[in-house]
Each structure stands twice: as C-alpha cells, then as structure tokens.
Amino acid sequence: MRIELRVNGSMRAAEARDGESLLSFLREELALPGSKNACEQGECGSCSVMLDGALVCSCLVLAGACAGKSVETVEALSTTETLHPIQQAFLDAGAVQCGFCTPGFIVATNALLATNPEPRDAEIREALSGNICRCTGYGKILEAVHAAARGVR
Amino acid sequence: MDVARDLDGALASLAAVPGADVLNGGTDLMVEINFGRKRPTAVIAIDRVAELRELSKNGTVRVGAGVTFTMLLERDHGSSALREAARTVGSPQIRNAATIGGNVATSSPAGDALPVLAALDAMVHLRSSRGGRVVPFRAFMTGPKKNVRAADELVTAIEWNDAGPAQVFMKVGTRNAMVIAVAGLALVADRVRGRIGVGLGSCGPTILRAPLAEAFAAGLFDEAGWRPFAPSTGACAEFGALIATAARPIDDVRGTAAYRRHVLAVMGARALARVAPIERTA
C-alpha cells in the first residue's frame, strides 16, 4: 500500500510492502540507509529513530501504520558537511570503531540530551540500555555523551 | 491494513475481519512478522485510538490498553509495583512503544506487568461490537500466550481498586536492562481492605497466585492491626518458603526450576520485609 508520512521534515510517499517494517521502508523505499538493521527484534537499537517525538526501534514499527506520522532519522542531524555536535563528540572520543551501532547511539543520545542536558553516568547507561555496541566496551561512548552534553549546552 | 481512529472504528473493523491482527506498540507482533512466524492477512492498528490511552485514578484505577510503559513511569496510577515493573521492561525504545494492553493480550508468563495485575486482583475490560465484558485477570490468562479473548474482542482497559502504597515488584534476570525475567514477584498489601495479593511471573504456565503465602502474610498484618510493622526474619523466611511452594517452574534456557524456587524464596522474604513497614499514605 502507498503511504505518505513526514520524514526529516518533508512529506514523502512510497509503497510499503505487507508486513514491512519502518526500518526497511526507510532504507529500501526512501533510500535513507543511516538507520541500521542488525537484529530486527528490538534488541540492538541500531535502527533507532524518533517517531512522533518518541525514541523507538524502527524495526518494530509497521510501515503501513505510519501514514501521516512524523519520523526523524539520524540523517536529520546533519544535512551539510559539518557534523552535529553529538556526532563530533563520538568521533573525538573514539566512541566509533566499526561504526555500525553509531547512528542508533547518536539518535538515542540526542533523545536523552533533549530532556536531560546534564545526565549522570547512571542516567546515560539507562538511556542507552537499548543500544548494543560490540566494539567499544561503552567507556568511550559514555565519555562522548558527557562531551556532547557540554558541547550541546 | 486499517488504521483505527476511534474505538468504534476499531471494533467495527475487527468484527468485519475477526482473524485480523491487532497492532498496538508492535513490540511483540513485529518480531513475529520480521521472523516470518506470522504473515498477517489483515492488521488493525489501534495506536491512535485516544480512548485507549486514557488513565484515571479515583478510588479505582483505570488504565487504557494503549497506555505505554513510559506513560506508566510518568503518570500517577497509584501502583508503585506497576511502576517498578514498567521500569524493568526492555529499554527506553521498547517502553516508548510497548503497551500494557499488549502485555496482557500476549499473556506471556514472563510479561512483567502481569504479576502486578494478579496481585492487585485487576479486572480486564474486553469489548467487541457485540458488547463488553469484564474478566478478572486471574481468569483471563489460561496458559502460556493463551487467554480467553475472543477473536473479535479488544482489550480496552485494565482496572483495579487503588491499593495504597504498600506494594512491591521484584524481578530476577541475567542482567539489568533488556532482560526476560527468570522469575518475577509482586506483593500488594491493601491496608484499607485488609487484603494481601501475591503474583508470580515466569514460574509456571500462567501467572500464579500464592494462596498459602497470602494467608500467612494476612495473619501477620492482622496481628499488627494492618498498621506498618517490621516482620521478624523468621516470618519473612517462612513467607518466602510458602511462595516457593506455590511455583510450578520449569527448567529452561534462562534458569532451572530449582534456581527459580530459590530466587522466589529470597525475593519473597525481601518483599515482605520491604512492604510491611510502608506507611499508610505515600
């Protein structure tokens, strides 16, 4: 079925297959590959997006149910050659190794800082508990979020 | 694909296609679809139905089926145990989407809201275009992922008598976040009604009550005139032991039956020690 929804500020329309997830719809139909697909079961957070202002796993959202909704993906954070301060902080802290988890962490960090501009370690761990990274061991990610918080503030 | 705008619309769609899959937060249903375990022929999305998102508290508490776990953390429904259960569900991403109605409709023995609803003696409100009915939660769930909901019915709300602040939820899992319970326990002491409720999760085919443990604790609360008190270590241990005997656990990948009995005894003892001294008003 054809659905129309707002993606990163503009109205987009495309055909959604039966049972297709929002993640697949974004990547395959709208050519927005920033949101990553690793588990398709809500465990890894690499597909995190904002849906009507709430952080969700786009792999667990049915595209066909999204008509008229508003989605923000990691692509919304920087549209030019300059990185978003959160992206820059992750780079600077060495919080990016293979980078596969990074878009999900960036989107989740952005959601955290929007409501809690000065998070403590425990709050960061809680806010990012739905995002898995198999490379960094999380220490650098924690540093990056603190640095981003100072930068965004 | 049908996106319902209101409850009547959702019920009409469900009546027209009784085999349709209801989609709320999608955190259970989409996993089934993504892994090819389910190929839905018709889906009715109910996440925009405002009536299902309502929450009211006025002696009785009524929580709409579309209330998410994030909303259960943020809004006042008077159940600290339900709030504790909500906090342990999945991750922020999951809690933002997953609903209490989905938890109830899925009826997994590991559903974290369910031991609390059992302990609260909650009622499940069901509606179809034929009419409505109210089923006590203990009669609603009949087995693992089995319940009495008819194909054309929606779970519309969960309701219970506000039981006051003396209540707790505990869960043992293999790590802190994103974990399916190895065992879960809810204890509610309603001092006004003189009622003790215990609900056990992941310890049997359905959510279990622990009648012997409930009667034992009611005796202790009676002796204390239902006022706050500090139970003896022996009484807590006895309560825990009675809870463990109520369980019908199995060995599975998350833990052995013997380990589940052990953690239930430990959690039971701690739960009583924590709940008995809680003051009458929060």
Ligand SMILES: Cc1cc2nc3c(=O)[nH]c(=O)nc-3n(C[C@H](O)[C@H](O)[C@H](O)COP(=O)(O)OP(=O)(O)OC[C@H]3O[C@@H](n4cnc5c(N)ncnc54)[C@H](O)[C@@H]3O)c2cc1C
């Ligand atoms: C990564 C991950 C972690 C999780 N962690 C936990 C956890 O810690 N604890 C826990 O308890 N659960 C957990 N879950 C399971 C799931 O999130 C919960 O069961 C949740 O409450 C389901 O709600 P939903 O709105 O997403 O349901 P949906 O997926 O939308 O629906 C679930 C089922 O119920 C039916 N349904 C939904 N709403 C209604 C209604 N109102 N009337 C009739 N039928 C309805 C649907 O047709 C479907 O069969 C987790 C899931 C994932 C993916």
Ligand code: FES
């Ligand atoms: S791909 Fe969605 S959570 Fe892993």
Ligand code: FES
């Ligand atoms: S950097 Fe490789 S998974 Fe996180």
